[in-house]
Amino acid sequence: MNIIFVAAVCGIMYFLGTSKIGYHFTTALGSPIVIGLVLGLIYNDVAQGLLIGATIQLVYLGVIATGGNVPADQALAATIAIPIALQTGLSAEVAVGLAVPFGVLGVFLDQIRRTTNSIWVHKADKFAEAADMKGIMKCAIIYPAIFGFCLRFFPVFLINLVGAEAVTFVMDILPTWVITGFSIAGGLLPALGFSIIIITIGRKELLPYFFIGFFAVAYLGINTMAAAVFGSCIAILSIFNARKNSKGATL
Amino acid sequence: MTTNAKITKLTKKDLRGAYNTWYLSTELSNSYERLQALAFCNALAKPLRKLYSDDDEYKDALKRQLQFYNSEGTFGCLIHGITLSMEEQKSNGEPIPGEVITGLKTGLMGPVAGIGDTIIWGTMKPIILALACTFAMQGNLLGAFIPFLFPLFGYLIGYACLNFGYKVGKESIMQVMKSGLINDIITGSSILGLFMMGALSSAYVKIETPLQFSINNADPVVLQNILDQILPGILPLCAIFGIYYYFTHKGQNYNKVIFSLIAISLGCAFLGILG
Numbered sequence: 376m377n378i379i380f381v382a383a384v385c386g387i388m389y390f391l392g393t394s395k396i397g398y399h400f401t402t403a404l405g406s407p408i409v410i411g412l413v414l415g416l417i418y419n420d421v422a423q424g425l426l427i428g429a430t431i432q433l434v435y436l437g438v439i440a441t442g443g444n445v446p447a448d449q450a451l452a453a454t455i456a457i458p459i460a461l462q463t464g465l466s467a468e469v470a471v472g473l474a475v476p477f478g479v480l481g482v483f484l485d486q487i488r489r490t491t492n493s494i495w496v497h498k499a500d501k502f503a504e505a506a507d508m509k510g511i512m513k514c515a516i517i518y519p520a521i522f523g524f525c526l527r528f529f530p531v532f533l534i535n536l537v538g539a540e541a542v543t544f545v546m547d548i549l550p551t552w553v554i555t556g557f558s559i560a561g562g563l564l565p566a567l568g569f570s571i572i573i574i575t576i577g578r579k580e581l582l583p584y585f586f587i588g589f590f591a592v593a594y595l596g597i598n599t600m601a602a603a604v605f606g607s608c609i610a611i612l613s614i615f616n617a618r619k620n621s622k623g624a625t626l
Numbered sequence: 627m628t629t630n631a632k633i634t635k636l637t638k639k640d641l642r643g644a645y646n647t648w649y650l651s652t653e654l655s656n657s658y659e660r661l662q663a664l665a666f667c668n669a670l671a672k673p674l675r676k677l678y679s680d681d682d683e684y685k686d687a688l689k690r691q692l693q694f695y696n697s698e699g700t701f702g703c704l705i706h707g708i709t710l711s712m713e714e715q716k717s718n719g720e721p722i723p724g725e726v727i728t729g730l731k732t733g734l735m736g737p738v739a740g741i742g743d744t745i746i747w748g749t750m751k752p753i754i755l756a757l758a759c760t761f762a763m764q765g766n767l768l769g770a771f772i773p774f775l776f777p778l779f780g781y782l783i784g785y786a787c788l789n790f791g792y793k794v795g796k797e798s799i800m801q802v803m804k805s806g807l808i809n810d811i812i813t814g815s816s817i818l819g820l821f822m823m824g825a826l827s828s829a830y831v832k833i834e835t836p837l838q839f840s841i842n843n844a845d846p847v848v849l850q851n852i853l854d855q856i857l858p859g860i861l862p863l864c865a866i867f868g869i870y871y872y873f874t875h876k877g878q879n880y881n882k883v884i885f886s887l888i889a890i891s892l893g894c895a896f897l898g899i900l901g
C-alpha cells in the first residue's frame with residue numbers, strides 16, 4: 376500500500392471532517408465510521424475499518440460543541456488511529472487508546488482556527504463599509520476554507536507518513552499489561568460519551584428512562600433498533616399522559 | 627413616500643438562497659471574537675441587497691448583521707427568518723430602528739440555542755450515530771451511510787425553521803416558545819434520548835473483572851458471576867455514574883477525565899483487577 380497515498384487521503388478526510396462546510400454534514404463526514412469505511416476500502420478490509428471506526432465513534436458520541444467550543448476532535452482521532460490500526464493489525468480497543476490523545480490534540484487546532492478567523496471578521500467589517508457583498512462572502516467562506524485546508528491537511532499527512540512504523544516499534548517494546556490496559560480503556564471510554572449525554576439532556580426526573588433502557592438490554596437482550604422502537608413509544612405515551620393530566624388539572 | 631413607494635418582498639427563492647448559504651458555512655468562519663456573526667451576515671447579504679437598493683442603507687444593514695451572534699444553527703434559523711421579515715418591513719418604510727432588530731437577535735439566540743442543542747445535538751445526533759455504530763460493528767456497510775441521515779434531517783428542520791420564522795414573525799415565536807408544544811417536544815426527545823443512551827451503554831460499555839478466589843480446593847468463586855447475579859452491568863453503571871458525578875460536582879474538564887480513565891485502565895490492567 377502506497378503510504379503517501381494513504382496519508383494524503385487521511386489529510387483530505389480530516390479536512391472534510393472538520394472543515395465545517397455544511398453544518399451537520401461535516402459531522403457526518405468526520406464520523407469515525409465514515410472514515411473507517413474509506414480506509415477499510417483502501418486497505419481492502421471494510422469490516423475491520425467499520426469496526427474500528429464504530430469503536431472510536433462510541434467514545435465521541437456525546438461530544439457537543441456548546442458555544443462553538445469543540446471539546447474533542449473525533450475526526451483527528453480517526454484519521455490517525457484507523458489507518459495505523461489497519462496497517463499494523465491493532466485490535467479495535469487498542470486503536471481507541473491510540474486515538475484518544477489525538478482527539479485531544481485536535482482541540483488545539485480548532486482553537487488556532489477560531490483565533491485566526493478573527494482576521495476575516497475584521498476584513499468583513501471593511502467590506503461591509505464598502506457595501507461589497509462578494510468581499511464578505513470571501514471572508515465568510517473562501518479564506519477560512521483555504522486556511523482550514525492548510526491547518527488540517529498537513530499535520531495528518533505528516534503523522535501518517537511515519538505513524539505506522541513508530542507504532543509498530545512502540546508496540547514491540549510495550550509489556551502486555553499496557554496493551555491489556557488500552558483494551559480496558561476501549562471498553563470504558565464509551566461510558567464518558569454516555570454520561571455527557573445524560574448531563575446534556577439534564578433532566579434528573581427523567582433518569583428512570585435511562586435505567587429502563589439499560590436493563591431492557593441487560594436482562595432482555597433487545598437490540599438497538601428494538602430499543603429505538605420501544606423508546607419512541609414510551610416517549611410518545613409519556614407526553615400524551617402528561618398533556619391529559621395538565622388538562623385535567625386546569626378544568 | 628408611503629403610497630407610491632414600491633414594496634419589495636422577498637421570494638421563496640431568496641429565503642432558500644439565504645438558507646443554503648447559511649447551511650454551507652455556519653461554523654466555517656466562527657471566530658472567538660464574534661462567533662457566527664460573519665456567517666449570519668454573509669447568509670443575509672444577498673436578500674438584504676434586494677431590500678435595500680440604497681447603498682448607505684445597505685451598509686447599515688450589513689453592519690447590523692455583523693454584530694456578535696451565536697446560536698444553534700438549526701433552530702437558530704428561526705432568528706434568520708424573523709430578521710429577514712423585520713428587515714423587509716424596515717426597508718418598506720416601517721419605522722423599525724436597527725437596534726430593535728439587533729436586540730431581538732441577541733434576545734432570542736440564547737433560548738433558541740438551548741432548544742437546538744438539546745434536540746439536535748443532544749438527542750438526534752447521538753441516536754443516529756449510535757444506530758450507525760450498531761450496524762458498523764457487525765461489519766454492515768449501512769453503518770457508514772446512516773450518519774448522513776443527520777445532515778438530511780438537520781437540513782430540512784433548519785429550512786422549515788427559517789420559513790416559519792419569516793412567516794409568523796417575532797410575537798408568534800415568543801408564543802410558541804412559551805406554549806407547551808416546545809416543552810413537550812423537548813421532554814419527548816429527552817425521554818427517547820435517555821432510554822436510548824441506557825440501552826446503548828448497556829450494550830457498549832464493557833467492563834469485566836477476571837478476579838476469582840479459591841478457598842481450599844473448592845470451586846473458585848468468580849467475582850464477575852456474582853456481580854452479574856446481583857445486577858447485570860453493575861460495573862458499567864458505576865463507571866457511567868462515576869463520571870456523571872465528577873462532571874456535575876467536580877468540574878467540566880473533559881480531557882482530564884479522558885486521561886484519568888486511561889490511567890485507571892492501565893492501573894487496573896497492571897494489578898489484574900479488570901481485564
